[in-house]
Amino acid sequence: MIPTTPSGSVAMENVKQSNICENERSAPTVKANTIDELHSLQRKKGVTPTGSQLDLFTLSDDQRQKQQLQSISASLASLTRETGPKVVKGDPATRLETQRVTHVPHQRVTPTIAVSDSALKFTHLLYNLSPAELYEQAIKYEKGSFISSNGALATLSGAKTGRCPRDKRVVKDALTENDLWWGKGSPNIEMDEHSFMVNRERAVDYLNSLDKVFVNDQFLNWDPENRIKVRIVSARAYHSLFMHNMCIRPTPKELENFGTPDFTIYNAGQFPCNRYTHYMTSSTSIDLNLARKEMVILGTQYAGEMKKGLFSVMHYLMPKRKILSLHSGCNMGKDGDVALFFGLSGTGKTTLSTDHNRYLIGDDEHCWSETGVSNIEGGCYAKCIDLSREREPDIWNAIKFGTVLENVVFDEHFREVDYADKSVTENTRAAYPIEYIPNAKLPCVGPHPKNVILLACDAFGVLPPVSKLSLSQTMYHFISGYTALVAGTEEGIKEPQATFSACFGAAFIMLHPTQYAAMLAEKMQNHGATGWLVNTGWSGGSYGCGNRIKLSYTRKIIDAIHSGSLLNAEYKKTEIFGFEIPTEVEGVPSEILDPENTWSDKKAYKETLLKLAGLFKKNFETFTDYQIGEDSKLTEDILAAGPIF
Ligand SMILES: Nc1ncnc2c1ncn2[C@@H]1O[C@H](COP(=O)(O)OP(=O)(O)O)[C@@H](O)[C@H]1O
Ligand SMILES: C=C(OP(=O)(O)O)C(=O)O
Ligand SMILES: [Ca+2]
Ligand SMILES: [Mn+2]
Structure with missing residues (x-):
């Protein structure tokens, strides 16, 4: 034997x-x-992430490690009980004897002090895991996670496949009562401190009941002087990989010295809020507490909620430092000419800022300071519906290993993604690190913008494909924040729906729109930037009759703006809106430049134009009471820059 x-x-x-x-x-x-x-x-011992290989620690690192664990334990501590769970780093499935346990007694003053069962259990911390590790976690433990044939991680976000702006609440307290924009038109739905704490406790208890939680320590804002440290505590590898891609990734050295975060998100999205909690109107709540520097997410697993939640925070923090936060894409030409692309969701910020001939600074969230522009994020979040390799090659190629693909449909066997399939949602998305775009500008900063492009997807088909704007027209359209999308996928609905969203980002701004507008006007004036309105929507009739303007034509228009050739073109003025429209743009059929030419029914065109002008006027009524800037001059100019009929 x-x-x-x-x-x-x-x-x-x-x-x-x-x-x-x-x-x-x-x-x-x-x-x-x-x-x-x-x-x-x-598995070769690596250098990152700090602490996942505990046997690597040298004695001098020990103290820092302990502090880091304590900081995370404090993040997870319940405020009403003396003790939280014992915190240990690493995956419970591969726990080593050497992994140490930190039990951090809670230090803040609390209403009731009692030991709970959670104090007897371990919560494992999966701290700044790498994409590969997160893939393994997702595939092993999260239903609906698959590797698609392009290498991306396909995930499902659950019942919610988009943001829930009606469930986004902000604590109204002494600090925020006067600072923030409240009331009609404001995205800030109020809640009180107590209800916030109820939801916070709910989220923390949920997270502590799990065997393991993911912790991401990362940065926002590429401007080193105004960098914000964020911590995201979440229950899903999908969320951790999403934020890994979307926030700025610290180097191992930066992570070692991370210290205490400036802002923390508790994402307990799988767990609902309690409808009996005051202020709750559904099972979803995204709660922002600026004083505590915390956000709690309950009842939605849509990852975009975290990214845009932090964007709201930046819309509060940055203006305090005289820095303008912008819901815009941003790119730069070879000669250093920077363009901003403002627009609501679906108008083309990501698509048009991702331009093979230019350097990408960012696709969605930026800051404009005294020194120039900086991206807030470290990644892009592109729509994938009907994505094609031919039309958007850079985005197509960015969908590879490391990228999170949300809610897409793929073939069962080969895992080939069908980008045309809307079975899960129309809002399919890819989140990838910005360096997946070959001509990304790293670090993601640039000089002062030369062109400010306002994008509107006008489903009425009456806005010209491109208009050159005066400064007051730029401000009028910036404050209006117009887009019109088709009503939806329901049959029989032919009428486009106009949306007005102040500063092209009403869902994210925290102060009154006129405050951002005044800053934009001042910066554009000081740096001599030109404003443009580009219609990426319908031409030749409204939705149902006309067609969406070809992306290739829009790209030609954008090229002409960047090159400076459009600035010196020949212009004529349109009636009602008073837009300056060019008579020629290279590579674009001249007849489409004036939308009136493209409508066969001229009467219908005029009626639709007047209808839209009326909607603009009505929307702007809310702003007529506010002064913009130092004196009333700008305010008067802006009011006069709207449609006249
Ligand atoms: N003429 C056009 N200009 C810009 N985008 C267009 C155009 N025609 C179709 N599209 C599509 O519209 C969508 C624009 O979305 P996206 O760039 O993600 O917008 P945002 O980043 O502003 O939310 C993309 O799916 C793009 O392919
Ligand atoms: C993530 C978003 O950005 P956008 O649609 O502008 O790309 C969003 O609005 O949820
Ligand atoms: Ca957006
Ligand atoms: Mn986008």
């Missing part, structure tokens, strides 16, 4: 003695005596 090792495998010596072919005999043998040892050889 051949002796075996305790694990049952054939012992090495005996294999050597057995009669096997020469090749195999001379083949190198592994330097391991057991399968476990072999597996431990497979």
Whole structure:
């Protein structure tokens, strides 16, 4: 009988003695005596993330590690109980004896002090895991996670496949009562501190009830002087990978010295809020507490909620430092000319800022300071519906290993994504690190913008494909924030729906729109930037009759803006809106430049134009009471820059 090792495998010596072919005999043998040892050889000890390999710690690192664990324990601590769970780093499935337990007694003053059962359990921290590790976590533990044939991680966001602006609440307290924009038109739905704490406790208890939580420590804003440290505590590898891609990724050195975050998100999205909690109107609540520097997410797993939630925070923090936060894409030409692309969702910020001939600074969230522009994020979040390699090659190629693909449909066997399939949602998305775009500008900063492009997807088909704007027209349209999308996928609905969203981002602004508008006007004036309105929507009739303007034409228009050739073109003025429209743009059929030409029914065109002008006027009524800037001059100019009929 051949002796075996305790694990049952054939012992090495005996294999050597057995009669096997020469090749195999001379083949190198592994330097391991057991399968476990072999597996431990497979994973080379790395340098990041801090703390996932605890046996790596040198003594001097020990103290810092302990502090970091304490900081995370404090993040997870319940405020009403003396003790939270014991916190340990690493995956519970591969827990090593050497992994240490930190039990941090809670230090803040609390209403009731009691030990809870959660104090007796472990919560494992999966701290700044790498994409590969997060893939494994997602595939092993999260239903609906798959590797698609392009290498991206396909995930499902659950019942919610878009943001829930009606469930976004902000704590109204002494600090925010006067600072923030409240009331009609404002995105800030109020809640009180107590209800926030109820939801916070709910989220923290939920997270602490789990075996493991994901913690991301990352940065926002590429401007080193105004960088914000954020911590995201979440329950899903999908959320952790999403934020890994979307926020700025710290280097190992930066992570070592991370310290205490400036802002923390508790994402307990799988767990609902309690409808009996005051202010709650559904099972979803996204709660922002500026004083506590915390956000709590309950009842939605849509990852975009975290990204846009932090954007709201920046819309509060940055203006305080005299920095303008912008819901815009941003790119830069070879000569350093920077363009901003403002627009509501679906108008083309991501698509048009991702331009093979220009450097990408960012696709969605920026700051404009005294020194120039900086991206807030470290990644892009592109729509994937009907994505094609031909039309959007850079986005197509960015969908690869590391990218999160949300809610897409793929073929069961080959895992090939069908970008035309809307079975889960029309809002399918890809989140990838910005360096996945070959001509990304790293670090993502640039000089002062030369062109400010306002994008509107006008489903009425009456806005010209491009108009040159005066400064007051730019401000009028910036404050209006117009787009019109088709009503939806429901049959029979032919009428486009106009949306007005102040500063092209009413869902994210925290102060009154006129405050951002005044800053934009001042910056554009100081730096001599030109404003443009580009209609990426319908031409030749409203939705149902006309067609969406070809992306290739829009790109030609944008090229002409960047090159400066459009600035010096020949212009004529339109009636009602008073837009300056060019008579020619290279590569674009001249007849489409004036929308009136493209409508066969001229009467219908005029009626639709007047209808839209009326909607603009009505929307602007809310703003007529506010002064913009130092004196009333700008305010008067802006009011006069709207449609006249
Ligand atoms: N003429 C056009 N200009 C810009 N985008 C267009 C145009 N025609 C179709 N599209 C499509 O519209 C969508 C624009 O969305 P996106 O760039 O993600 O907008 P945003 O980033 O502003 O939310 C993309 O799916 C793009 O392919
Ligand atoms: C993520 C979003 O951005 P956008 O649609 O502008 O790309 C969003 O609005 O939820
Ligand atoms: Ca957006
Ligand atoms: Mn976008």
